[in-house]
Amino acid sequence: MTTYAFLLDLARCIGCQACVAACNVGNELPPDVHYIEIKEQTRGTFPDLKGSFQNHRCYHCADAACVTVCPTGALYKENGLTLVNPEICSGCGYCVEACPFHVPKLVNGRVSKCVACADVVKAGGTPWCVKTCPNHALKYGEREAILAEARQRVEAIKHRFPKAQVYGETESGGLGVILVLPDEPAELELPVDPKPTAMINLWQKVVQPASISLTGLSLAVTGIAAVIARRNHMKELEEFHRRFQARLAEHEAQLTAQGEEPPGAEAQSNEKEV
Amino acid sequence: MATQDLVTQETQETSEGSLPIHHRILRYRPGQRVVHWLLATSFLLLLLTGLPLLWQPLGFLAAGGYTRLIHRIAAVGFMLVPVLYLLVDRRGARELLVDSFHYTRDDLEWLKHAYRYFMGHAAEMPPQGRLNAGQKLHHAGVVIMSFFIVATGLVLWLAKDQLGANGLAITAMIHDLSMFVLTVLLIGHLYFTYVYQALPAMLSGYVDEEEAYLEYPKWVEEILATMAEEKQAKRTRKD
Numbered sequence: 001m002t003t004y005a006f007l008l009d010l011a012r013c014i015g016c017q018a019c020v021a022a023c024n025v026g027n028e029l030p031p032d033v034h035y036i037e038i039k040e041q042t043r044g045t046f047p048d049l050k051g052s053f054q055n056h057r058c059y060h061c062a063d064a065a066c067v068t069v070c071p072t073g074a075l076y077k078e079n080g081l082t083l084v085n086p087e088i089c090s091g092c093g094y095c096v097e098a099c100p101f102h103v104p105k106l107v108n109g110r111v112s113k114c115v116a117c118a119d120v121v122k123a124g125g126t127p128w129c130v131k132t133c134p135n136h137a138l139k140y141g142e143r144e145a146i147l148a149e150a151r152q153r154v155e156a157i158k159h160r161f162p163k164a165q166v167y168g169e170t171e172s173g174g175l176g177v178i179l180v181l182p183d184e185p186a187e188l189e190l191p192v193d194p195k196p197t198a199m200i201n202l203w204q205k206v207v208q209p210a211s212i213s214l215t216g217l218s219l220a221v222t223g224i225a226a227v228i229a230r231r232n233h234m235k236e237l238e239e240f241h242r243r244f245q246a247r248l249a250e251h252e253a254q255l256t257a258q259g260e261e262p263p264g265a266e267a268q269s270n271e272k273e274v
Numbered sequence: 275m276a277t278q279d280l281v282t283q284e285t286q287e288t289s290e291g292s293l294p295i296h297h298r299i300l301r302y303r304p305g306q307r308v309v310h311w312l313l314a315t316s317f318l319l320l321l322l323t324g325l326p327l328l329w330q331p332l333g334f335l336a337a338g339g340y341t342r343l344i345h346r347i348a349a350v351g352f353m354l355v356p357v358l359y360l361l362v363d364r365r366g367a368r369e370l371l372v373d374s375f376h377y378t379r380d381d382l383e384w385l386k387h388a389y390r391y392f393m394g395h396a397a398e399m400p401p402q403g404r405l406n407a408g409q410k411l412h413h414a415g416v417v418i419m420s421f422f423i424v425a426t427g428l429v430l431w432l433a434k435d436q437l438g439a440n441g442l443a444i445t446a447m448i449h450d451l452s453m454f455v456l457t458v459l460l461i462g463h464l465y466f467t468y469v470y471q472a473l474p475a476m477l478s479g480y481v482d483e484e485e486a487y488l489e490y491p492k493w494v495e496e497i498l499a500t501m502a503e504e505k506q507a508k509r510t511r512k513d
Contacts, residue, residue: 065439071326072333090336092327093434097442109339199443207447208328211454218458222465225392229469232394240397240488 003080060176
């Protein structure tokens with residue numbers, strides 16, 4: 001299966017906000033919702049300053065924490081991209097907490113994030129942000145080709161940005177957005193090793209399935225045992241009852257022999273129901 | 275409480291002490307039954323509305339967040355259980371707590387042979403009081419796990435957006451594990467209710483004395499002893 005990816009060249013991003021605007025309009029987002037956020041970054045101390053732009057968006061991780069924690073399957077992977085089915089989203093907000101990039105948001109109680117313009121692409125088009133970028137900082141295509149181009153671009157800018165590197169080849173199992181960075185990830189406020197935490201995996205991949213299957217197992221065991229145990233108990237009750245009656249009869253006989261009135265006759269029924 | 279309220283029919287006095295004829299003993303006072311059914315209803319609702327988040331085949335039920343709303347309403351009911359118990363039957367609540375965390379030598383012996391009880395053989399088990407050792411453990415488990423599930427549930431309800439990835443995972447894991455233990459305890463509870471025909475007791479409050487004697491001889495003897503004492507006292511007063 002072919003996987004697709006974006007190329008995001010931060011060495012070329014000029015922070016013009018054109019992609020943000022195109023995304024908002026193309027996806028008909030409400031005024032306060034943005035799938036892309038651009039932030040100006042200044043590094044170093046005066047007068048030795050460096051500037052760049054953070055182009056923050058869903059990175060479409062292969063090993064996506066949001067998909068791992070999503071209880072309903074509203075978040076899912078397809079062709080290397082992380083898509084959303086808002087119809088079945090429960091609005092639990094687990095994805096909001098789990099994402100190492102802090103991307104998904106809840107809007108009107110449903111998850112809201114970039115879905116790589118899946119409908120536009122399906123119809124043969126290009127994602128809105130890519131189409132609009134005036135400085136060729138964005139590209140969309142098959143992941144292998146995108147990755148190759150990212151490597152070429154890094155090589156091409158090494159003389160200007162010695163620390164230039166590709167980001168997203170292996171991070172989080174391989175991102176669906178391959179970034180060309182002019183500097184170290186940490187310098188650009190990108191997590192160095194983003195991935196679902198061990199706790200997230202323990203919770204979702206061990207504790208939850210184990211709880212479900214052990215509950216099922218105990219249901220099965222008790223279901224079978226119930227039939228046998230109930231029969232055993234009925235038998236012992238009968239036996240117990242017989243022994244009781246025998247003892248009672250014995251006592252009654254004894255009492256009658258002693259000439260006393262059998263107590264059964266005087267036993268007043270003061271049965272009290274609640 | 276007068277003993278007439280405990281037992282619905284007189285016992286038969288013999289040279290060997292009291293011998294039950296066919297009586298019904300009060301086991302659960304009305305307040306205790308109300309508390310039980312509030313716990314049962316809220317717990318089942320919580321289970322049914324929580325399960326979709328763990329088991330993807332049921333995930334579609336959670337769509338739109340309606341199950342979350344029901345979950346939170348039921349959670350309030352669940353948290354009110356101890357409050358209600360203290361209000362309607364303080365003595366019962368105290369007894370439940372004290373009994374569930376105190377184990378006698380007979381209890382330990384009983385637990386060693388719990389397998390026989392599990393298979394429907396109550397006779398020849400070490401003699402038990404009002405609660406058998408299994409029920410004590412069950413109640414203790416419910417009390418402890420309920421504490422964890424309420425604590426983590428409140429965090430998930432009120433502060434989920436401040437937890438971060440690991441905070442969410444740890445809190446939810448404790449919540450899930452507590453619920454797992456509680457659910458297995460519920461399955462056991464339903465199992466023993468079926469095997470030992472215990473449902474009518476929680477509906478009417480009364481148990482058949484003969485069956486009670488088989489399962490809880492120490493408890494029945496205690497009641498009979500109290501009754502005999504009272505009868506003796508009455509007789510002395512008459513004389």
